Amino acid sequence: MEVTTLEHSMDEPTRLMPTLEDCSITRQILDRVGDKWSVLIIVNLGAEALRFKELQRRSGGISQRMLTQTLRHLERDGIVWRKVTPTVPLTVEYGLTSLGESLLNPLTSLVEWVNRNNTEIAKARIGYDRQHETQE
Amino acid sequence: MEVTTLEHSMDEPTRLMPTLEDCSITRQILDRVGDKWSVLIIVNLGAEALRFKELQRRSGGISQRMLTQTLRHLERDGIVWRKVTPTVPLTVEYGLTSLGESLLNPLTSLVEWVNRNNTEIAKARIGYDRQHETQE
């Protein structure tokens, strides 16, 4: 990976800036992370492997269709595994692969950033909205 | 770096992640990060403050409308600042606030994760697709 040394006058030391604009694959993965349910599913599976119905219950109001779709995408990307036990009725379990586990870390730091800064963001929004409510 | 095998016993009730499903604000920020252009804009502004046109040129094929919209959202959230200099013609500069700078870190780790694992993901996709191409 090429390292771009940036002369930051901020308190930040040198940071390597990964080029992302040229990798279409990066865009694709980011889209996956950014879609409506992926993060929630990954986090829920991060604690333990779960069956379909249980996963659905823990994921708030996700519909059956969206849960299936999201799981298929994540399975295709090698982030979750799927194990079918042919009992009657069927038992299907989902969990994170090692790749998925490794994704949990950057994802966690992102979620933690949000949790750390959500009040500041909320304040910023209020300030912005007040300043721009000249006329409605 | 190999994945630290975090083996969660099934009876382990404690969560290793902050709960995100109950915070609607978290969902909102994640949506922002996940939308088509935000990450690209933030990373581009991470290097240096930029004027509108220059930012547009560095952001590949983003349209004027989407760039404006994305910047307004990020400004509202307190992630980027906007400075207007009333020259003729107008000079408008955008940059990251300290909040935005702090977001750069988790974002970078996420992008780096993608860069580290994109080949593995690509392989996983090929394998999945081959296994599921029963008929086309």
Added chain:
DNA sequence: CGGTATCCGCGTGGATACTG
């Protein structure tokens, strides 16, 4: 230069019904 306004196609995702 740095936007806003308008139109519109297309994909995302919800609701519902049905299957193995």
Added chain:
DNA sequence: CAGTATCCACGCGGATACCG
């Protein structure tokens, strides 16, 4: 239980035209 199939509303985002 764990899906698939179908229909459809909504909003994202592109293209284009115009403004201060």
